[in-house]
Every structure is written in C-alpha cells, then in structure tokens.
Amino acid sequence: MKYKSVFDIIGPVMIGPSSSHTAGAARIGRVARNLFEREPKWVNIHFYGSFAETYKGHGTDVAIIGGILDFDTFDERIKASLEIAEQHGIQVKFHIEEAIPEHPNTAKIHLGDEKGEMELVGISIGGGKIEITELNGFKLKLSGHHPAILVVHNDRFGAIAKVANVLAKYEINIGHMEVSRKEKGKLALMTIEVDQNIEEAILKELEQLDSIEKVTTIVE
Amino acid sequence: MFRNVAELVEMATTRNLPISEIMIEQEMNVTGRTRAEILAQMETNLQVMEQAVERGLNGVVSHSGLTGGDAVLLQEYIKKGQFLSGEIILDAVSKAVATNEVNAAMGMICATPTAGSAGVVPGTLFAVKNKLNPTREQMIAFLFNSGAFGFVVANNASISGAAGGCQAEVGSAAGMAAAAIVEMAGGTPEQSAHAMAITLKNMLGLVCDPVAGLVEVPCVKRNAMGAANAMIAADMALAGIKSRIPCDEVIDSMYRIGQAMPTALKETARGGLAATPTGRRLEAEIFGSEAAANK
Numbered sequence: 001m002k003y004k005s006v007f008d009i010i011g012p013v014m015i016g017p018s019s020s021h022t023a024g025a026a027r028i029g030r031v032a033r034n035l036f037e038r039e040p041k042w043v044n045i046h047f048y049g050s051f052a053e054t055y056k057g058h059g060t061d062v063a064i065i066g067g068i069l070d071f072d073t074f075d076e077r078i079k080a081s082l083e084i085a086e087q088h089g090i091q092v093k094f095h096i097e098e099a100i101p102e103h104p105n106t107a108k109i110h111l112g113d114e115k116g117e118m119e120l121v122g123i124s125i126g127g128g129k130i131e132i133t134e135l136n137g138f139k140l141k142l143s144g145h146h147p148a149i150l151v152v153h154n155d156r157f158g159a160i161a162k163v164a165n166v167l168a169k170y171e172i173n174i175g176h177m178e179v180s181r182k183e184k185g186k187l188a189l190m191t192i193e194v195d196q197n198i199e200e201a202i203l204k205e206l207e208q209l210d211s212i213e214k215v216t217t218i219v220e
Numbered sequence: 221m222f223r224n225v226a227e228l229v230e231m232a233t234t235r236n237l238p239i240s241e242i243m244i245e246q247e248m249n250v251t252g253r254t255r256a257e258i259l260a261q262m263e264t265n266l267q268v269m270e271q272a273v274e275r276g277l278n279g280v281v282s283h284s285g286l287t288g289g290d291a292v293l294l295q296e297y298i299k300k301g302q303f304l305s306g307e308i309i310l311d312a313v314s315k316a317v318a319t320n321e322v323n324a325a326m327g328m329i330c331a332t333p334t335a336g337s338a339g340v341v342p343g344t345l346f347a348v349k350n351k352l353n354p355t356r357e358q359m360i361a362f363l364f365n366s367g368a369f370g371f372v373v374a375n376n377a378s379i380s381g382a383a384g385g386c387q388a389e390v391g392s393a394a395g396m397a398a399a400a401i402v403e404m405a406g407g408t409p410e411q412s413a414h415a416m417a418i419t420l421k422n423m424l425g426l427v428c429d430p431v432a433g434l435v436e437v438p439c440v441k442r443n444a445m446g447a448a449n450a451m452i453a454a455d456m457a458l459a460g461i462k463s464r465i466p467c468d469e470v471i472d473s474m475y476r477i478g479q480a481m482p483t484a485l486k487e488t489a490r491g492g493l494a495a496t497p498t499g500r501r502l503e504a505e506i507f508g509s510e511a512a513a514n515k
Contacts (some may be wrong), residue, residue: 001221001223001375002374002375003371003374003375004250005250005251005261006246006247006258006364006367006368006371007247007261007265007367007373008374009332009333009367009370009371009374009396010262010265010266010330010331010332010333010341010363010364010366010367010370010381011261011330011331011332012330012331013264013268013328013329013330013331014328014329014330014331014335015326015327015328016322016324016326016327016328016329016335016338016435017323017324017326017335017336017434017435017436018334018335018435019331019334019335019336019338020334020380020381020382020485022335023331023335035425045448049382049488050382050486050487050488053433053487053490054430054433054487054488054489055433056433056507057430057432057433057434057435057489057507058433058434058435059326071430074328077329079326104380104382104483104486104487104488104490105380105381105382114297124335124380125380125383126334126374126378126379126380126382126383126388127331127334127374127379128334129330151256157334173294175282182425188318193283195252198397204230212387
C-alpha cells in the first residue's frame, strides 16, 4: 500500500495551489536539501511529464526551490523562494524535458557547490506524497516521510551485516531496507528507513566501518 | 488494516463502531502514536480548513485574476433568500469555492485529498454543521471518516489528476465528503459506502484540463459541483437508496477509466477546456504568447 496514514489523505497543510505540483515538489526539494546537508551554490531542475507542461501555473518551480531552501509545505516564504535563492547567491536553472517519464510528475534535481554535487530524481504521486526513485544514479524507493539512513558502500559480502549490527547495538529498528548497485563489485547504496532520528555519533560509527564510503541521513 | 471499502464496512459493522473510529484505530496501529496525538493533528487540520473558509468568504483574488470573489457572491445571494435549490447545498458550494479560491491565491489550505480538490470536504462539513450542530469531536470524526474512504481510493486507484484525471481528485473528494456526511447525520457504515459509490459514479470520466495549467479554471467550480453532488448523494443514501454497483467496483472503474484517459486530459493543459480558444487566450495573457505557442 502506497498510502499508509490518514494524514496522507487529510493533509498536508500547505501553501496552494497543488498538492502534487506544489507541496510534493517542495518535499522533493527538501529531501534533496536534507541529503546534501547544506545549501547548494547551484541548482539545475529538470521537469518531466505534467511537471514540464504545467510547472509555471502550479508554482512547481518556486515550490521545489522552496524545498531546497529547507522550507516546509506550509511555509509562506515558498512564494518568494526564487528571490530568496537569488539573495543567497544560488544559481538556479530550469530545464523542460520532452522525454516521457515512467510517472507523469517527475523532477530531476542536480545540485552542488565547490565541495561536491548530487543528483536526485523524485516523483510526486498525488496528495503531496512523494517517492525518491534515484540518487546519484542508484535506483531506490524512499518516501521522505520517515527518518532514513543512506549508506554508500563497496558491493562486498558482510557490508550489510556490519551496518545492521551497529543499528542493533543502539536498538534502532529498521522499518524498510533495500540495496541497489550500478555494477557488481563496485559501489552500492543501502537505503534504510528507521523509526527514529539517528544521532550524529552513530552515523560517524557507521562511516568508519570497513567497506563503507559515505553515510547520509534524512531526519523527520 | 482494511484494504477496501467492503472490509472497512465489515469491520465497522461487526464491531458496531463508526467508520471514523476504525480509521483512528488503524492510524494508532500503523504509526504507533497515541490517540490524543492523532486527534490533535486532525484538530490542527480542521483549524486550517476553518481559516481558509473564513478567508475565502471575506473575498480573495488569485495572482492571475482568473478566480476569486465567487464565494462572496453566493453568500450574498443566499442572504437574499430567493435561491432555488437549497440553503445548505448553496452554503456548502460557497464554502468549497471559498477554500479553492484561497488555494488558487497561494494561501494556506489542508489538502483533502489534494489541494486542487481541497474545497469539497470542508465545504460540506461547515455547511452541514449548521443543521446537525455537531460537537468538535464529531467534526474531527467527519475528517477521519472521509480519510478512511480516501485512503481506499488512494491505495486502490489514484488521487492524482496527472494519473487519473479530475475524477481522481474532485471525484474522490466528493465521495469522501458524501460518506462523512452520512456518518455525521447518523447513517450506517453501509450507507456511507453507498453515498461514496453514488457520488463517484457521477464523477466518472471527469478530465483534468486546467486552463494555463493553473489550479483555477475549472477547478474552483468543479469543487462547487463536487460539494453539491456529495450533499445530494448523502441524502439519497440516507433515504435508503443503494448503489447497484458496489463501492469498490466503482473505485476500480474510476482507476481503469483514468488509465484509459489520454495524457492531454490529465493535468497537462493540452486538452479540454485548456485547449479552447478562450483557454488559450487566457494562457497567453497570463504567461505571454510564447508559452501558449509552444504547446
């Protein structure tokens, strides 16, 4: 079941006009911000499908940038997000794509600064609910509604067990987990949805494990 | 966990509980949150809905100028007492319009189930409130009942205009509202299901064709008619009228109709009213002729 909570249906509280094209877009942007862990210096947004056709009318552009500025769906500042981004010196570019996406409301966010960059694909499935379907080329499925840990690791035996052991030690329950890789034996990505926000120290401990390259988190 | 309307009605009927209560229990089980926390969050949503209606009834105008002020016109018309349909229906319509006018003006609303269809559930709730004099708890129960039906639609069909057309948004919202009105008026869970089915049947095939891609024309007036449809269907179900096609099968046919609907009629602003000469002219006026020519 895609929708689990009554508040996916009666909610979210948000700035109009569209739950999928405004609130959902803001949520996709905010997950990107969350994963990047800081304000980017530049942002390229690619809109596909219905997003590409109607983004101006629905305010999808201001909403997604609002999310990248870490605004929630009901934050009135969303309306002025393009101006705020400019004041912050963020370079923003929108690209309208012709390609037919799997889901009609698809956005790709490519953002970065002098220290690094990140690419994320999100879909807005209705009523403000979203899924992140791709991160830096890895396929995944992430709702953004639960705290999550994303672990980039070497695609070798034992890596998952090591991570699971650390989480078990701190009595952290895993609600959903999946592993994705681009090529056998190279880099892979673990996506772990958990029930509570994870402390910084635990993330550091995970990062120091053998075979683990990088650990990022989504907080609730 | 209930997966469809039949299971939902069965659970409520055998345990002699209202549908809203089944939804609250499920939310507690799924999220692990307390009853008090869940009710408090719904109270917050209810307050947002109240504020949006109030703001709309005071008159708002959208940035494009396409919508605004119709909720006020209707309230003034009701006050004159010369209306032909019915006071509660027109009040529901006016409050649904008020909410969507606020939404179109980028004001704060609560999506029910979406922003484009956010007027129907609160519009009907605040209109029947004047007749049924519910407690605050009963008003919150109204939202849990409608949430339960929306939950089934979202999981078995769609609540997205881009995926299923307007029938998935205003159609779902109207069905949810009809079911909740029935519960508040003292009807049975089964009657709620019939009200939802009767409403949704009359919304099947409705396309999503927003002029200039804005959630304004025809969205605001579709919420108006969604509210009216919900009120009539609720009365029909309370009168004992049943839907010959079970609610779950109506929801399934809505899904299949949405799949068969061409993309031009699913929130792309390429067909329907968006593609009329006037729709194109309005689009050109708002975004400049270049944007319209590219379509």
